[in-house]
Amino acid sequence: MIEWLFVPIAYLVGSVSSAIIICRLMGLPDPREQGSGNPGATNVMRIGGKKAAGITLFGDLLKGLIPVYGASLFGVPPEFIAATGLAAFAGHLYPVFFGFKGGKGVATSTGVLLGISWLLGLAFIATWLLIYKIGKISSLSALIASFLSPFYAWLIVGDPILVAGVAVMTVILLWRHKSNIQRLLAGAEHEIKT
Secondary structure, three states: OOOHHHHHHHHHHHHOOOHHHHHHOOOOOOOOOOOOOOHHHHHHHHHHHHHHHHHHHHHHHHHHHHHHHHHHHHOOOOOHHHHHHHHHHHHHOOOOOOOOOOOOHHHHHHHHHHHHHHHHHHHHHHHHHHHHHHHHHHHHHHHHHHHHHHHHHHHOOHHHHHHHHHHHHHHHHHHHOOHHHHHHHHHHOOOOOO
């Protein structure tokens, strides 16, 4: 049964840390040791600028998109598409190649959403951009867009298994951002200068 293969492959793809690889290739400091210590696009922007951050963001997005879209092309059942997306997301959070210490998962989860449905992914991106335009705080944009993702999935996709998969990913993403939530509540979360 080929559908089982997508889950471990997705985890391995997710485990490839775009931030660490891009920083090494561009001669930048290890993102785990600079800035916020998070190997993600926002921290790469802090330590390396827009170009490095853009490449990191694109790489992390592809890690979610390719496995899920590939599973969809093979016509696997919704439960395996959901599991594939969660596996890619888990790989980013807990990468086997980098000591199980990964990023917070916003870009990879966006790729997962795009893999499930282009419209679903675009709804997430549009929400992120709108909130960011208002507040200039990346984490707030991600939190609000992620919080709304299960609702968007219910409206756009409708399949209860896929909606449940998106909801699980959302809960984990919100949990990974608990320190950001605390800083937001305390008024201490910084804007990202672009």
